[in-house]
Amino acid sequence: MTAFDVSTADGATLAASRDGAGPAVVLVSGLGGTGGFWKPVVTGLAGAHEVFSFDQRGIGGSARGTAETTIDRLADDVLSLLDAAGIDSAVIVGHSTGGCIAQTLAAKAPDRVRKLCLSATWLRPSRYMTALFETRLRLLEGDPVAYAATATLISFAPAWLEENWSAYERAVANAPQGETQRKVVAERIAALLAFDGSASLPAITMPVSIIGAEDDMIVPAFLQRALAEALPAATTTMLPDGGHFFPVSRTRAFVAHLADWAGQQP
Numbered sequence: 001m002t003a004f005d006v007s008t009a010d011g012a013t014l015a016a017s018r019d020g021a022g023p024a025v026v027l028v029s030g031l032g033g034t035g036g037f038w039k040p041v042v043t044g045l046a047g048a049h050e051v052f053s054f055d056q057r058g059i060g061g062s063a064r065g066t067a068e069t070t071i072d073r074l075a076d077d078v079l080s081l082l083d084a085a086g087i088d089s090a091v092i093v094g095h096s097t098g099g100c101i102a103q104t105l106a107a108k109a110p111d112r113v114r115k116l117c118l119s120a121t122w123l124r125p126s127r128y129m130t131a132l133f134e135t136r137l138r139l140l141e142g143d144p145v146a147y148a149a150t151a152t153l154i155s156f157a158p159a160w161l162e163e164n165w166s167a168y169e170r171a172v173a174n175a176p177q178g179e180t181q182r183k184v185v186a187e188r189i190a191a192l193l194a195f196d197g198s199a200s201l202p203a204i205t206m207p208v209s210i211i212g213a214e215d216d217m218i219v220p221a222f223l224q225r226a227l228a229e230a231l232p233a234a235t236t237t238m239l240p241d242g243g244h245f246f247p248v249s250r251t252r253a254f255v256a257h258l259a260d261w262a263g264q265q266p
Helices: 035-045 071-085 097-108 127-142 144-155 158-163 166-173 179-194 198-203 221-230 251-263
Strands: 002-007 013-019 024-028 050-054 090-095 113-119 208-213 235-239
Touching: 002 071, 013 035, 013 071, 024 035, 024 071, 024 097, 035 050, 035 251, 050 071, 071 097, 071 179, 090 097, 097 113, 097 179, 097 198, 113 251, 127 144, 127 179, 144 166, 208 221, 208 251, 221 235, 235 251
Parallel strands: 024 050, 024 090, 090 113, 113 208, 208 235
Antiparallel strands: 002 013, 013 050
């Protein structure tokens, strides 16, 4: 692994890493925003690809910067990473909120996106997602430990979490208890709730893969199918289980799908 920093015009510094060699794949994580989310996926892909992951602005080892946190801004941050790494175009993989970022990037800079993988992603908020994230926002403000606990409980399939309880313990131990941490998370929730990718659809002409899980409680399968209907040329794969964090709980299946799809010629 090679670590490097990415600077943005508004003063954010993104902590990034590159692993492996081959065609470039950029992994964009969800609401949590950490590059560490992708650790098992990086391990699986790095044998045949150069894999990039990073902490998003204000998260982990990355500085916040002064600009407002929006999905559009976060997409610009991915462009900054591509520029810093000297990558003309890459396979962009976005999970959950990262899928919103990836859709926005693909629409505003299609020449930089060779292929697009949308993992546990939606096109526009539904009543279910709006109510869910508004509830999570209230938990964040009133009891950040409960916020972290419930987020983990609804992100994994129960049987998997029971057998991998350390994932729950880590999440609770790293709850966003500081005021600055809570502010960053609240900004990110507001950004994802404001996202509507409908107007961007005509610009997304590169090959697209949609992958989800039937038992996802955060981005339900019906929202992922609605995204697939809006992008009829996309290929769609729905895992039977795995919860919202299926790249972690079903890593082997996710990596196999992604490696096969990313390696196919457009």
